[in-house]
Amino acid sequence: MQNQIDLGADAAGKSVTLDVEELLATRLLVQGNSGSGKSHLLRRLLEKSAGIVQQIVIDPEGDFVSLAEAFGHVVIDGAAYSDTEVARLAARAREHRASVVLALDGLEIDNQMRCAAVFLSALFDAPDKHWYPALVIVDEAQLFAPSASGDVSDEARRSSLAAMTNLMCRGRKRGLAGIIATQRLAKLAKNVAAEASNFLMGRTFLDIDMIRAADLLGMERRQAEQIRDLERGHFVGLGPAISRRPVTVRVGDVQTRAKSTVAGLTPPPLATGEDMASLLHAPPEVPPAQAELWSAAAPNRATAAALQEHIADQTAPTPGYPEVTLSGDECASVMREVLDEMSGEDGSTFLPSATLFQDFTVRCRMRGLKDHGLDAAQFRKSFAQSLAGVTLDDPHGQDARLLALAETIPEELLTPFLAIGKAAIDGRPCPDDEALAILYGTRSVGRARRMLEHLEKTDLVVVRTDYAGRRAVAIPQLNLATALA
Structure with missing residues (x-):
């Protein structure tokens, strides 16, 4: 067969x-x-x-x-x-x-x-x-x-x-x-x-x-x-x-071999002890890159301060390529661009937060932003906002009120809660169980349902289902509700 x-x-x-x-x-x-x-x-x-x-x-x-x-x-x-x-x-x-x-x-x-x-x-x-x-x-x-x-x-x-x-x-x-x-x-x-x-x-x-x-x-x-x-x-x-x-x-037999396979015994070359000694002690054919390592005298050890200065010289900006200085608005724009790029990639919610934070830092540096100013906790909140599509363009708008309410939410529930709140603000249906599970960092729709039940038990949301099985989720403290799905 x-x-x-x-x-x-x-x-x-x-x-x-x-x-x-x-x-x-x-x-x-x-x-x-x-x-x-x-x-x-x-x-x-x-x-x-x-x-x-x-x-x-x-x-x-x-x-x-x-x-x-x-x-x-x-x-x-x-x-x-x-x-x-x-x-x-x-x-x-x-x-x-x-x-x-x-x-x-x-x-x-x-x-x-x-x-x-x-x-x-x-x-x-x-x-x-x-x-x-x-x-x-x-x-x-x-x-x-x-x-x-x-x-x-x-x-x-x-x-x-x-x-x-x-x-x-x-x-x-x-x-x-x-x-x-x-x-x-x-x-x-x-x-x-x-x-x-x-x-x-x-x-x-x-x-x-x-x-x-x-x-x-x-x-x-x-x-x-x-x-x-x-x-x-x-x-x-x-x-x-x-x-x-x-x-x-x-x-049975195989067609391929491992790189480490040694086929049988290999006898050593026929050479006298003197010949082999001359081969081992022969001078290098080309001058070594670091000649001081081959000299009889021990090289002088650099002090820590001198070594730090040497590293600083190596990382200094190259003449003709001045370091880019970004304004505050430009820095914020770069950070939003990077966050939106990362949140739009498949599987980003399943990666460890430390990996995402490192990736975020590297991408910011590649765009000329050396210091984004966020610590790990602030990054996780910003990334959750980007995943949910929440912005702070209006400090007195509905998005700002949603973010203020989200301060009381456990970190692992932040992204799905913001996604539900953003859907309510926009008048859209609540994300389905599979979408909520992905935002929650899992493939289990059962865990997503339990997460929604937990939010309801803590009086943050109210879930209503009509006789046709359509679900709407309300956020009483914001006086908002999603459309029926």
Whole structure:
């Protein structure tokens, strides 16, 4: 059948297949020590299913970028983009059903976790019309869903773990099938691993990992020795997409190779010790860029004051290109332009406020505004006003009264409340549940309805529905109401 892919052969030489359609509903966990053939297995799975389903690979080592040439995957270098750009690339990958490889090998582990969290969250938050089936393969999953805190920051660990939990626990309804691979089961968060119903267990030596793998496979602990004795490239598979009983599979060949693959042993060159020493100690062929680093004398260390002056000289305006000075009105105009531009972009309400604030600052600087004068809290209010279309052109008008009332609103409810108020001022219908959910930063219309109920319980709005099911929302303190929708 078209949805069956060949993983390899069992001990009797019979083909072992994996049902991709079943995999989309039940997810997969791959475990094996370094050198067990785990990456080879993932590559076999990716190559065989490339023409069946969209594939999204989170690749911390850059091993799967070779899929681009053979199978047309788009390689996204995580080190080359900002958080905002990474989120947009993820959203477009879902929209256009593009198979992509997010290569994170150019980043430190903290930034790897942050980048993967932004990318996975954007996949998860895609609009429901883009919920196409996709395999999401996360290699070295213990890095992104650690069972305990390590040397990384708490912020990076929490965001990455939340994104991985969403993928494995709630991704199925959004078409996302998580395939996670790890070297150490003991280091992988249990709530992430527990959501997989299919398992492929490779060679494991540590007792704690071996026992946990045996438990997942339903084996008795005395049978766990079987996992330790597996050869390279051999896995024990179990699950509705593979087999109802544990089956040993020898993974078949692949077409592509990882960049880090070393083909066999390479003998050292035939040279005497003296020849090799002369090669190592030979002077550089060209003069180095910083000759003082190669001199025998230690370079003079600059003082902090001198270093600050040097940095100031480097950042001073270039002669002939004087620094642009904007008037107060021009600054306000630039800020409104940037806010309107950002609020008009799809998915902006789903990005973290810190990411949006950084993006806002950069865009202002690109337009010649070095200091916009807003702190993070003021920016969030201004961004909410821009999303709702509220202005302060008339300090005594209805918009100003709405903003004054909104001072009592919790920050997370500000944008939908202002949108309802602006619709009432303009005499338009109240935004529907889906539009309110997006303004609220979610895809759940249930959360949007609960948000509206909360506003009503706090006496900020009154919701009325007629017998035809049309809804109007009134704001008693402003003596305004939206039109029936």
